[in-house]
Amino acid sequence: MTDPIRTISPFADRLAAEVRRKRNSLCVGIDPRWERLPTELKRRHGDGTLSAVARAYEEFGARILDVVAKLVPIVKLQSAFFEACGPEGFRAQARLLQRARRLGLMTILDAKRNDIASTAAAYADAAFAGSVFDGQVHPVWQADALTVNPYLGRDAVEPFLQSARRFSGGLFVLVRTSNPGAGQFQDLPCDGKPLYLHVAEAVGAWNRENVGQCGFGDVGAVVGATHPSELAAVRRALGEVWLLLPGYGAQGATADDLAPAFRSDGLGAVVNSSRGILFAYEPDERDWESAVKAATEKTIADLQSTTPMAALARD
Amino acid sequence: MTDPIRTISPFADRLAAEVRRKRNSLCVGIDPRWERLPTELKRRHGDGTLSAVARAYEEFGARILDVVAKLVPIVKLQSAFFEACGPEGFRAQARLLQRARRLGLMTILDAKRNDIASTAAAYADAAFAGSVFDGQVHPVWQADALTVNPYLGRDAVEPFLQSARRFSGGLFVLVRTSNPGAGQFQDLPCDGKPLYLHVAEAVGAWNRENVGQCGFGDVGAVVGATHPSELAAVRRALGEVWLLLPGYGAQGATADDLAPAFRSDGLGAVVNSSRGILFAYEPDERDWESAVKAATEKTIADLQSTTPMAALARD
Numbered sequence: 317m318t319d320p321i322r323t324i325s326p327f328a329d330r331l332a333a334e335v336r337r338k339r340n341s342l343c344v345g346i347d348p349r350w351e352r353l354p355t356e357l358k359r360r361h362g363d364g365t366l367s368a369v370a371r372a373y374e375e376f377g378a379r380i381l382d383v384v385a386k387l388v389p390i391v392k393l394q395s396a397f398f399e400a401c402g403p404e405g406f407r408a409q410a411r412l413l414q415r416a417r418r419l420g421l422m423t424i425l426d427a428k429r430n431d432i433a434s435t436a437a438a439y440a441d442a443a444f445a446g447s448v449f450d451g452q453v454h455p456v457w458q459a460d461a462l463t464v465n466p467y468l469g470r471d472a473v474e475p476f477l478q479s480a481r482r483f484s485g486g487l488f489v490l491v492r493t494s495n496p497g498a499g500q501f502q503d504l505p506c507d508g509k510p511l512y513l514h515v516a517e518a519v520g521a522w523n524r525e526n527v528g529q530c531g532f533g534d535v536g537a538v539v540g541a542t543h544p545s546e547l548a549a550v551r552r553a554l555g556e557v558w559l560l561l562p563g564y565g566a567q568g569a570t571a572d573d574l575a576p577a578f579r580s581d582g583l584g585a586v587v588n589s590s591r592g593i594l595f596a597y598e599p600d601e602r603d604w605e606s607a608v609k610a611a612t613e614k615t616i617a618d619l620q621s622t623t624p625m626a627a628l629a630r631d
Numbered sequence: 632m633t634d635p636i637r638t639i640s641p642f643a644d645r646l647a648a649e650v651r652r653k654r655n656s657l658c659v660g661i662d663p664r665w666e667r668l669p670t671e672l673k674r675r676h677g678d679g680t681l682s683a684v685a686r687a688y689e690e691f692g693a694r695i696l697d698v699v700a701k702l703v704p705i706v707k708l709q710s711a712f713f714e715a716c717g718p719e720g721f722r723a724q725a726r727l728l729q730r731a732r733r734l735g736l737m738t739i740l741d742a743k744r745n746d747i748a749s750t751a752a753a754y755a756d757a758a759f760a761g762s763v764f765d766g767q768v769h770p771v772w773q774a775d776a777l778t779v780n781p782y783l784g785r786d787a788v789e790p791f792l793q794s795a796r797r798f799s800g801g802l803f804v805l806v807r808t809s810n811p812g813a814g815q816f817q818d819l820p821c822d823g824k825p826l827y828l829h830v831a832e833a834v835g836a837w838n839r840e841n842v843g844q845c846g847f848g849d850v851g852a853v854v855g856a857t858h859p860s861e862l863a864a865v866r867r868a869l870g871e872v873w874l875l876l877p878g879y880g881a882q883g884a885t886a887d888d889l890a891p892a893f894r895s896d897g898l899g900a901v902v903n904s905s906r907g908i909l910f911a912y913e914p915d916e917r918d919w920e921s922a923v924k925a926a927t928e929k930t931i932a933d934l935q936s937t938t939p940m941a942a943l944a945r946d
Contacts, residue, residue, distance in 0.1 A: 349749075350764045351764075366769045369762075369769075394746075394750060396744075396754045399753070399771070400756065400757050400771065401762065402721065402762075402769075402771045402772075403719070403722040406718040407717075410717060410718065428745050428746055428780075429711075430743050430745075430780055431711055431743055432808060433810060434664075435662070435709060435712075438711040438712055438714070439711045439714060441715065442711075442714050442717070447684075447716065447717075449665045449666075450677070450679070454717075456681070456714070456717045457717075465743075465745055465782055466782065466816065467782040467805060467808075467816060467817070468805070468808050468810060468813060469812040469815035469816055470812045470815050471810050471812035472808070472810050472812065490782060493782075493783050493784075493787070495747035495783060495784065495786050496786055497785045497786035497787065498784050498787075499784065501782060501826065501829060501833075502782070502783075504826065504829060505821060506819040506821040511819065511821065511826065515816065518815070
């Protein structure tokens with residue numbers, strides 16, 4: 317952290333500052349699912365077209381953002397559910413990312429992009445500052461961070477790194493995912509250790525190029541909270557890396573499972589919860605936003621009382 | 632091929648039939664890049680907005696499709712370049728896939744999607760038959776095949792398989808990619824063989840569930856033609872799998888490098904070429920479509936004279 321050749325990582329420091337300010341590192345996952353939306357909202361938008369579903373997702377997401385903006389530091393949009401509505405869904409995705417920024421929330425676009433060379437650069441520019449045509453920058457998603465799949469190797473991750481750094485953005489690279497079958501390839505023993513630890517080491521090297529004042533860098537790792545021993549192994553390997561932890565709540569991970577991911581001051585881990593917060597109401601409940609607010613507050617309180625996030629609450 | 636429990640794979644058989652009909656298995660990659668478009672087309676659309684770039688990509692792609700439809704069996708759309716134009720870019724992507732179908736071309740959506748469980752299902756439904764809301768199917772991309780990243784393991788690939796099979800579609804799973812640094816993870820020795828051969832074996836198992844009359848199945852593998860020895864190793868491991876070969880032409884692979892990918896009757900490998908065909912003209916050339924047509928015909932002739940694709944030309 318005192319190495320003079322290290323550059324500052326505005327992404328990592330901004331995330332640290334927002335986590336400290338909100339006294340928690342809960343990330344609300346915006347994963348809209350038509351069948352779970354409030355009945356009233358479905359009825360109002362549901363004319364049986366894809367555009368109507370996209371409009372409903374946008375209104376639902378916007379109202380969720382309004383509820384959680386004062387409570388949490390960061391949100392994550394799951395791109396698959398917006399893609400499911402076609403071009404209008406992507407329009408909703410862009411508008412929700414914009415609204416989140418206006419509300420002072422940091423944003424992760426969870427699109428798990430991956431490709432080679434200039435193709436990866438096209439994804440990356442779209443995710444961060446914007447696409448460049450004739451020297452002019454055209455904003456597309458303007459997310460603060462993007463999830464990236466590492467299977468293609470360093471030269472395929474490089475364009476994402478470059479674009480993130482030009483825009484003071486960050487990456488979260490898939491290391492050990494939260495699904496039950498994640499180990500099929502990720503746990504294969506390679507040269508004396510599982511594949512996911514090789515990926516973790518690569519993430520560590522990319523991250524060390526740009527560590528901020530907070531001691532963490534701009535290349536994070538996605539590690540499922542559903543696999544506590546793998547989570548602990550990744551944290552041992554990667555002291556300076558922000559970890560993004562899916563799997564808490566609906567996928568079965570508990571606060572205890574998360575503990576090894578944090579530094580003692582409560583920084584270093586972002587805990588994602590999607591379904592447990594988004595769908596905390598009965599479909600017919602009129603005041604569903606209050607239920608979402610209560611679920612968010614309860615999740616924060618749980619995390620602050622049972623994980624090292626407690627240190628943030630005490631400050 | 633005579634195992635009675637095997638179901639028929641309409642995707643594999645349709646691809647085989649189209650390859651035989653066109654007497655080649657060249658796939659034209661639709662990877663539009665603003666800086667390489669014909670000057671006339673840029674001038675006409677270039678009002679400096681993202682929508683204008685999307686409109687230019689759509690017209691460019693449509694005219695390419697019209698030129699190649701009678702010559703090749705299949706085209707591949709690189710989703711990154713459409714995403715670079717935001718929601719209007721995705722509208723262009725949808726319209727080009729639709730036009731390709733109308734022209735009798737098979738289509739690959741090269742989006743390298745990956746995620747877990749119901750999230751993967753959202754991507755997959757969008758890629759194939761369409762998103763389902765209230766029991767109603769809403770077409771989104773309606774591609775014949777989708778590229779998929781395998782890092783998350785079988786249960787994350789499963790939703791893509793299920794959706795592909797409901798729509799008689801196919802997958803192409805990344806096995807050994809064409810970029811220079813592909814080996815960083817893909818070549819790691821795991822349990823006595825490189826990681827990419829573990830992925831290849833998984834592809835083989837998924838593919839065997841649904842092999843068609845042609846002897847190939849509906850789960851193909853992406854293997855860079857830029858790595859001939861790895862390509863040969865994958866083909867030895869996967870006798871019944873369609874291989875999608877990027878890297879021919881602009882990326883440096885030659886016809887000789889491709890030979891091991893084919894069965895002796897000329898089936899089994901789809902050779903992608905993007906830049907070498909799309910940008911075969913000088914930017915100011917008025918009749919750029921003739922240059923694209925000539926480049927397509929020359930590429931086909933090269934492949935038919937120097938690879939086992941020759942068997943198709945002789946039939």
